[in-house]
Amino acid sequence: DTGVSQNPRHKITKRGQNVTFRCDPISEHNRLYWYRQTLGQGPEFLTYFQNEAQLEKSRLLSDRFSAERPKGSFSTLEIQRTEQGDSAMYLCASSLGLAGAPYEQYFGPGTRLTVT
């Protein structure tokens, strides 16, 4: 396993269209995170899974956003009715999950979304 992978790497879509991104975490990692990074900013937390359970969601995650992690493996992030403000880099990260341990998150290369 060579790390976290994300597909597609780039996505251009027209406003109002739906898009879906996929993240494949490191195989033994049970925690998976989604972040959004806009130009000149640090990544902002969107949501987090432990195995297949979505345990935390940011207020940034509007009703147009939905994330899933079926069977606790890969995850998908869907944006419905895209808006120009959704243009950003969407980062996925994964980590081990043992209580009390500061396991770092390993990041994927991101999916760059451009909404025209």
Add this chain to the structure above:
Amino acid sequence: AQTVTQSQPEMSVQEAETVTLSCTYDTSESDYYLFWYKQPPSRQMILVIRQEAYKQQNATENRFSVNFQKAAKSFSLKISDSQLGDAAMYFCAYRSASSGTYKYIFGTGTRLKVLA
């Protein structure tokens, strides 16, 4: 709510010289973790160094070291013997040690340029 501030949008350093990147944070928690991540151009973020708040000793990783001042809520990164490959965006990140909260809170980043 916790916040992370990186007040230096851009820094430059001569090859082989030493540079320090600043990071301050705000939290009411006593137990947490701090990280520095490096994001090279068009490449994914990788962990540079990690510090547990309960440890008084500053973390070091080869040419990278931190100056962790818990009372001042300061966490700076020192890069010694700078190399051209160190050129990247550097992000400071905070993570609570409380169970159930695993998201990172990132600063806005510092772009490091290394001059040959």
